[in-house]
Amino acid sequence: MDFNRKNTVLITASRGLVPYLSREVEQLGYEVASTHATGLEITASLNDTMRLNLRLRTAFNVLYLLKTFECDGPDELYRNIFSIAWEEIAGPDEYVSVVSRIEHSSINNTMFANQKAKDAIVDKIHQEKGARPDSGPERTNIVIHLYWKNDRAWVYLNTSGQKLADRSYRKIPCAAPLQETLAAGILFASGYDGNTPLVVPMCGSGTLAIEAALIALGRAPGLLRSNFGIIHVKGFDKNFWQEIRRETLKSAYKNLSAPIIATDIDRKAIEAAKKNARTAGCDHLIEFKVCDFTDTPLPENPGILIFNPPYGERLGELNWLEKLYKAIGDFLKTKCTGYTGYIFTGNRELSKAVGLRTSRKVPFYNGDIECRLLQYKMYSGSVKKKYRSGPEDLT
Numbered sequence: 001m002d003f004n005r006k007n008t009v010l011i012t013a014s015r016g017l018v019p020y021l022s023r024e025v026e027q028l029g030y031e032v033a034s035t036h037a038t039g040l041e042i043t044a045s046l047n048d049t050m051r052l053n054l055r056l057r058t059a060f061n062v063l064y065l066l067k068t069f070e071c072d073g074p075d076e077l078y079r080n081i082f083s084i085a086w087e088e089i090a091g092p093d094e095y096v097s098v099v100s101r102i103e104h105s106s107i108n109n110t111m112f113a114n115q116k117a118k119d120a121i122v123d124k125i126h127q128e129k130g131a132r133p134d135s136g137p138e139r140t141n142i143v144i145h146l147y148w149k150n151d152r153a154w155v156y157l158n159t160s161g162q163k164l165a166d167r168s169y170r171k172i173p174c175a176a177p178l179q180e181t182l183a184a185g186i187l188f189a190s191g192y193d194g195n196t197p198l199v200v201p202m203c204g205s206g207t208l209a210i211e212a213a214l215i216a217l218g219r220a221p222g223l224l225r226s227n228f229g230i231i232h233v234k235g236f237d238k239n240f241w242q243e244i245r246r247e248t249l250k251s252a253y254k255n256l257s258a259p260i261i262a263t264d265i266d267r268k269a270i271e272a273a274k275k276n277a278r279t280a281g282c283d284h285l286i287e288f289k290v291c292d293f294t295d296t297p298l299p300e301n302p303g304i305l306i307f308n309p310p311y312g313e314r315l316g317e318l319n320w321l322e323k324l325y326k327a328i329g330d331f332l333k334t335k336c337t338g339y340t341g342y343i344f345t346g347n348r349e350l351s352k353a354v355g356l357r358t359s360r361k362v363p364f365y366n367g368d369i370e371c372r373l374l375q376y377k378m379y380s381g382s383v384k385k386k387y388r389s390g391p392e393d394l395t
Contacts, residue, residue, distance in 0.1 A: 001088045001235040003046040008065040010156060012039040016364035016371075017058045017185045024056055049159040049230055050241060054222035054248050057184035057215070060163050063145050063156035071153040073106045074116050081120035081146075081155060089157065089233055090142045092131035096121055097139050099158070100146040107148070117146050117155075141232040161229030168225050169280035172272035174205040178308055180221070182366060183211040189362045189373050190304050190342055192216075196258050197303030199339075201293035201331075203262035206273025206286070208306060212260050213282035219252040224280060256285045258303060263289045263296045294331050302338030302378075311346040311369065322353045329354035332376055341376040348372070 013021045015037050022032050022040055028051065030042045044052070044064075052062045066089075069080045090096055098117045102110045121144065122132040133142075143158035165181040178186075186208065192198055194216025200208045214221055222228075223245065230236065264270050267290045277283035289297065293307075307328055312321045325343075332341045333356060345351050346369040360375035 001046070001233055003235055003237065003240075006043050006045045006048075008033075009042050009044040009049060009052075010039055010063040010065065011042070011052065011056070012060040012063065013058055014038065014060065014179070014182060014185075014365055017181060020185045020188045021056070021058045023188070024058060025052075028052070028055060046159065046230065046233070047240065050228075050244050051248070053160050053164065053228050053230065054244065055220045056164060057211070057221055058181050058188070059160075060165060060181065061145070061158050061160045062164075063158055063160075066144075066155045066157055068152065068154045070151050071104075071148060072151055074112070077113065077148065077153060078116050078120045080153065081117050082124050084121075084124070084155065086121050086124045087128035088235075090121075090125060090133055091234060092125055092129045092133050094133045094232060095138070095141040096133050096135045096144065097137055097142070098135075098144045098146060099139070100148065102146075103149045113146065113148065117144065139229075140227065141229070143229045157229070157233065159228065159230040159233075161227060161232075164222065166225070167221050167280070169210065170205060170207065170276050171279055172205065172275055174266075174269050174272055176310070177205050178207045179366070180207055180211060182364065183207045184215070184221075185364060186306065186342075186344055186373055187212055187215055189364075190306060190340070190375075192304050194257060197299040197301060198258070198260045199296060199298060199303065199305040200260070200262045200308075201264075201296045201305070202307060202309060203264050203273055203288075204269050204308070206262055206276050206288075208308065209260050209262035209273065209286045210277050210280050210282060213256070213277070213285045214280065216256050216258075216260070217252050217282070217285075219282075220248045223249060258301075259287060259299055260285060261287045261289070261297060261299070263291050263293060265290070265292050294327070294335075298335065298339070302336075303340075304342070305332070305336055305339045306342045306344065308344045311371075312350060318350070321347075321350055325350045325353040326355060329356050332356060332378055336378045339378045341378055343374045343376070344371060345374065346371040 033041045049062045098114045100110050100113050102113050118135045126132045139162050145156040147154040165179050167180050198212050270290050312318050356376050358374045359377045362373040364371045
């Protein structure tokens with residue numbers, strides 16, 4: 001397969017993260033051709049996708065377009081997928097999986113479309129090479145994405161394989177862990193760049209603090225992973241891949257200029273966070289402490305403080321959570337003068353209990369839950385000036 005051939009590349013992300021993904025892609029020197037709610041498109045080669053997979057912090061998958069075609073039914077789907085030169089992409093000793101999203105009247109079970117696509121792929125390789133590759137649901141080797149909507153279908157090679165959110169450092173998750181890509185988006189929205197202190201009370205398994213350390217150092221998150229879909233494609237150049245990894249590693253900064261502090265009242269959560277940070281290679285950069293959030297140590301030089309409290313998904317939780325949110329507001333008001341405080345929450349009613357006026361409300365999604373990152377400017381004394389929201393801020 002020609003790794004230098006440029007084609008449409010679809011980069012997917014969680015809802016709410018596309019503005020930050022666009023900024024990342026543009027900073028890497030690519031022009032964004034179009035965006036939608038869960039992704040964007042650029043023109044790039046398979047060699048380019050290697051850099052993208054290593055460097056992007058808010059992306060889910062980097063998908064290289066193989067073919068798009070009109071499609072009215074399963075037989076037409078099979079013929080068009082069979083026509084692709086799969087023998088140039090995957091050998092008979094490979095493992096192939098197909099992921100699909102289907103909106104077509106002839107299909108009421110996506111597993112049927114997946115099977116049709118898999119049959120077309122392995123049949124073509126068998127015809128050309130005399131043997132069939134293994135296939136199944138595991139996204140460990142060659143991963144193909146099929147999108148079929150109305151009378152149009154798109155077939156992509158997933159150069160990421162497993163989602164880029166799977167950084168491979170979170171070996172011990174706590175309850176309701178924050179996804180790595182979402183944590184990176186929250187940090188980008190807060191303006192965090194490593195030059196000011198960051199404090200993360202109620203840190204759980206440490207995802208926000210770890211992602212912050214990686215951002216502060218300029219360390220690409222993909223360097224933590226050893227397996228990507230692209231490395232299983234025929235024609236993959238191991239020497240070029242190692243060169244890109246070395247180039248990416250050299251771009252990382254060597255020193256942290258401001259402290260990162262992460263606390264939690266749960267000792268097991270802190271133990272898990274420390275182990276996760278150790279796996280990510282940044283445990284020495286984060287000050288962990290077991291304590292109630294009200295006892296969190298604050299650097300004298302004010303910076304950014306981010307809370308990710310529970311949202312209250314079960315009955316009976318709202319009363320104590322309302323008290324918790326009020327306590328967070330009191331903590332911000334009485335102890336955090338000069339800081340910019342943030343609360344990430346999926347419960348608008350609970351956010352009212354904070355008792356402070358927000359200066360920004362940035363929309364995100366945590367899975368299917370619509371959330372807001374609420375910003376609080378903790379000025380000393382009364383502030384009469386009215387501060388406007390920026391262009392990204394939505395209520």
